Amino acid sequence: MSLPLEGRSAVVTGAGRGLGRAEALELARLGASVVVNDYGQPGRDGSGAASDGPAEEVAAEIRASGGRAVAHQGDVADHEQARALVQSAIDTYGTLDILVNNAGILRDRMVFSMSEEEWDSVIRVHLKGHFNTTHFAAAHWRSRSKESGGPVYGRIVNTSSEAYLAGSAGQPNYAAAKGGIVGLTTSTALALAKYGVTANAICPRARTRMTEDVFAGFAEPSDDALDPLSPEHVAPLVGYLAAPAAARVNGQLLVVHGGMVAVMERPKVAARFDTAKEAFTFEELDELVSPYYAERPEGETFAAAEVLGLKHEPRG
Template sequence: MSLPLEGLSAIVTGAGRGLGRAEALELARLGAAVVVNDYGRPGRDGSGEASAAPAEAVAAEIRAAGGRAVPHLGDVADYDSARDLVELAVSTYGKLDILVNNAGILRDRMIFAMSESEWDSVIRVHLKGHFNTTHFAAVHWRERFKSGEGTGQGEGHGPGKERGQGEGRGPVYGRIVNTSSEAFLAGSASQPNYAAAKGGIVGLTTSTALALAKYGVTANVICPRARTRMTEDVFAGFAEPEGGEVDPLAPEHVAPLVGYLASPAAARVNGQLLVVHGGMAAVVERPRVAAKFDAEKEVFTFEELDRTVGGYFAGRPAGETFAASEVLGLKRG
C-alpha cells in the first residue's frame, strides 16, 4: 500500500525547530521528499548569526528514518532566497508539489511603544515571507499547467485550461498550507505587528486559493496552538502534562492536519481557515453580519445611529472587542 504523499515533494519553511520540524517529519513519514528550510538564527526575534545546523539536523533525521530530505539555509523574506528555495526543490526532486509556510519571528511591544523596525521586521518575515515562497511556487505550477502537464489528481477545481492556452489540460498537483494565528482572530494586545501579519496571511491565502484553483492547486491556512520557543511566554501559564500524558500543546498535534491538507485526499478543501491543537481541528467560518440597521431616510442622522448602533452595543459587555478573548476555550493550569 502506497503512502499518501508518495512521489510528491515538499518545502517546509522554518522547519529547523518547533512546528516546522514536526510538519517536515510528518510529511516525510507520509512519503514526501522534503526541502527543510530554516535560517537558523537562535533568537525568536530573528537575532543572532544564521546557521545551517537546525535545517541540516532535521534533514538528517528524515534521512535516518528512511526518507528523502535536503536542507536549505535561507531567509524566505528575501525575494531571491525564496526563488532559490523553490528552484532547489525543483532541481532536486524534479518538481514542487507542496509548500508549507511556517517561518516567523516575534518582536512584541504595545502599539504605543513599538518602533518602526519592530513593525517592519515582523511584517517582512511573516507576510512577505509567505508571499515570496507562494509567488514562486505559483509560477512553477502555472508554467507546468501551461506546458500541458496534468496529473489528473485534482478534483473540483474548475476548468482545466487557461484562456488562450489550448484544450484538454488537466490540473497539476499543488498544495499550500500557510500559518496564521489566533492572535489575528482574538486580538493580542502586545502583538500588533504579529496580529496584523497573521491577518494578512489569511487574506493572502484566500486570494491565492481563488487564483490557483483552476490549475489544480489548493491553499489553506491554519491557526495552530503549540508549545514552542515562539510561544513560551504565551503558554507559560498553561499546565504541562505529568505522568507520561501527551502534551495537548505539543507541535505533533498540528502536524497530522498539515499532512492531510497536503494530500490528494484534501482536494476539495480550499480557501479554508482551521484552528488546530490537542487532537482538535475546527473550521472557522468567514465573518458574518451580527446586526444590521437601516436609516429612516436616505442618510443616517447622528441621533438614529446613537439609537440603533449605540443601543446595540449598550446591551453588550463593556469593553468587548471585535472577537472574543479566546476563540476556542483552553484551560489554564
Template sequence: MSLPLEGLSAIVTGAGRGLGRAEALELAGLGASVVVNDYGQPGRGGTSHGEGHGGGSGEAGAAPAEEVAAEIRAAGGQAVAHLGDVSDFASARALVDLAVGTYGKLDILVNNAGILRDRMVFSMSEDEWDSVVRVHLKGHFNTTHFASVHWRERSKAAGGPVYGRVVNTSSEAFLAGSAGQPNYAAAKGGIVGLTTSTALALRKYGVTANVICPRARTRMTQDVFAGFAVPGDGSLDPLAPEHVSPLVAYLASPAASHVTGQLLVVHGGMVAIVERPKVAAQFDAAKEAFSYEELDAVLSPYYEARPADETFAATEVLGLKRG
C-alpha cells in the same frame, strides 16, 4: 501499500525546530520528499526575536535545517536543507528552485517561518513592526509567489490542472487581538487574506490553499504558554507540535483536493473549522442616507446592550484553560 504523499515533493519553511520540524517529519513519514528550510545557522540557532526565523539549537555543529534533513534521511526518507531567509525575494526564489531542481517539481508548500518582536502598540518601534510583518507576511507571499509561478507554468504545459498545495500558518492572535502583539496579529491576519486570495487565484490550476491557527509549545511561544502545565504522566503535551502536523499532512494530501480557502484552528487532539465573518446586525436608513442623529439612535443602543469587554473578536476564541 503506498504512502499518501509518495511521489510528492514539499517545502517546509521554519522547519529547524518546533512546528516546522514536526511538519517536515510528518510529511516525510508519509512519503514526501522534503526541502527543509530554516534560517538558523550553526552555533547561533534561531530565536523568537529573529536571529534565525525558524528557531535553532544554538549549539555548535550543523544548522537546524541540516539536522532535520539528516534526521529524515536517517529514517529512510529524502530531504535536503535550505538555509535562506524567506523574507528575501531572491532567497525565496532559490528555495523553490532547489525543490524543483532536486525533485523535478514542487507539489506542497508549507509556510511556517516567523519571528516575534512583542510590544504594545504605543511602545513599538518601526523596526519591530517592519521585521515581523516582513518575515511572516512577506515571507509567506515570497514563497507562494514563486510556487504559484511554477504551478501555473506546469498547468499551461500540461493543458490542465496540476497538483499543488499551500498550507499557511496564521494565529489566534489575529482572531482575538493579542494586545501586546499588534505587528504579529496584523501579519497573521494578512496571511489569512493572502491565503483566501491565493485559493481563488490558483483554483483553476488545481492548487488548493488553506491556513491553520496552531497552538503549540515552541521556542517562539515558550513565554506565551509558560503558565500551561506539561503533563507529568508521560502523556503527550496538549500543546505539542505533533498535534498540529497531521492536519498539515492531510491538507497537503490528495484526500484534501476539495478543501481550499479554509481556516482551521488545531491543538491538543482538536481541529475546529472557523467560518468566515457573518453580519451580526443590520440597520437601514429611514431615507436615502443616514444622518449622524439617526446612526446614534440605532447604533448606540445596540452597542450599549452588548458586554462592555466585547470587541470585534472574542478574547478567547475557543478557550484555553491553564493547567
C-alpha cells in the same frame, strides 16, 4: 499500500525547530521528499548569526528514518532567496507539489511602545515571507498547468494564528501579519483553483520557543504522556491538507491543537442598519447603533480571547 504523499515533494519553511520541524517530519513520514528550510538564527526575534545547522539536523533526521530530505538555509523574506528555495525543490526532486509556510519571528511590544523596525521586521518575515514563496510556487504550478493543458497537483498550507482571531494586546505586528496571511490565503485559493492547487491556513496552538511565555502557565504533562500543546498534534492536519484526500478543502482557516480541529466560518453580519433617508446623519446613526451596543454585555467583543484561554505578558 502506497503512502499518501509518496512521489510528492514539499518545501517547509522555518522547519529547523518547533512546528516546522514536526510538519517536515510528518510530511516525510507520509512519503514526501522534503526541502527543509530554516534561516537558523538562534533568537526567536530573528537575532543572532544565521546557520545551516537547524535545517540540516532535521533533514538528517528524515534521511536517517529512510526518507528523502535536503536542507536549505535561507531567508524567505528575501525575494531572491525565496526563489532559490522553490527552485531547489524543482532541481532536486523534479517538481514542487507542496508548500508549507511556517517561518516567523516575534518582536512583541504594546502598540504605543512599538518601534517602526519592530513592526516592519515581523510583517516582513511573516507576511512578505509567505507571499514570496507562494509567488514562486504559484508561478511554477501555473506554468506546469499551461504546459500540460490541465490541472496539476499543488498544495499550500499557510500559518496564521489565534492572535489574529482573538486579538493579542502586545502583538499588534504579529496579529496584523497573521490576519494578512489569511487574506493572502483566500485570494490565492481563488486564483489557483483552476490550476488544481489548493491553499489553506491553520491557526496552530503549540508549545515552542516562539510561545514559551504565552503557555508558561499551562501545566506540562508527565513523562509518559503527550503534551496537549505538542507540535505533534498540529502536524497531522498539515499532512492531511497536503494530501490528495483534501482536494476539496480550499480557502479554509482551521484552528488546531491538542487533538482538536475547528473549521472557522468567514465573518457574518451580526446586525444591519439602514437609513430612512438619502444618507445617514450622525443623529440617525446614534439613534440606531448606540442601543444595539448598549444592550450587549460589556466586553463581549473581546470574549474570544477569554475562551481561548491565552496568556500573554508583553513588554510595555
